[in-house]
Amino acid sequence: MVRLAFTLIGNNAEAEEIVQDSFVEISQRFDELDQSGAYLRTVVVSRCRSTLRRRRVMQLHAPTRPPDLTPEVESLWGVLDQLPEHQRIVVVLKYYCGYRASEIAKIIDQPAATVRSHLRRALGAMRKEFSS
Numbered sequence: 575m576v577r578l579a580f581t582l583i584g585n586n587a588e589a590e591e592i593v594q595d596s597f598v599e600i601s602q603r604f605d606e607l608d609q610s611g612a613y614l615r616t617v618v619v620s621r622c623r624s625t626l627r628r629r630r631v632m633q634l635h636a637p638t639r640p641p642d643l644t645p646e647v648e649s650l651w652g653v654l655d656q657l658p659e660h661q662r663i664v665v666v667l668k669y670y671c672g673y674r675a676s677e678i679a680k681i682i683d684q685p686a687a688t689v690r691s692h693l694r695r696a697l698g699a700m701r702k703e704f705s706s
Contacts, residue, residue: 582622592621661696
């Protein structure tokens with residue numbers, strides 16, 4: 575299963591994590607399944623597809639630094655660069671692209687509560703950085 579996941583996503587650490595999460599998911603329903611191997615394979619492929627879709631979205635919405643920035647905007651970009659990737663993505667999708675938390679949740683395949691949490695932490699870190 576790890577080899578299958580690695581072949582699909584090209585990252586061994588992520589492949590191992592996907593397979594482990596898939597085993598956990600299938601273990602909860604193991605007694606109900608007639609073909610547990612086939613179901614496991616389906617779950618692994620589905621999780622790999624979600625991972626690839628998330629990567630594609632992140633690449634499409636990756637922030638690019640515009641030319642000729644004012645000093646204020648340049649400092650904002652500097653602070654954005656310091657945020658963890660998941661927080662930066664949420665901030666950019668919310669304030670640069672104008673998406674709501676529920677839309678961002680669908681885009682990055684995360685619960686809306688997680689999106690709001692990332693946004694709250696990112697804004698806190700940004701406030702802290704600007705106040706110092």
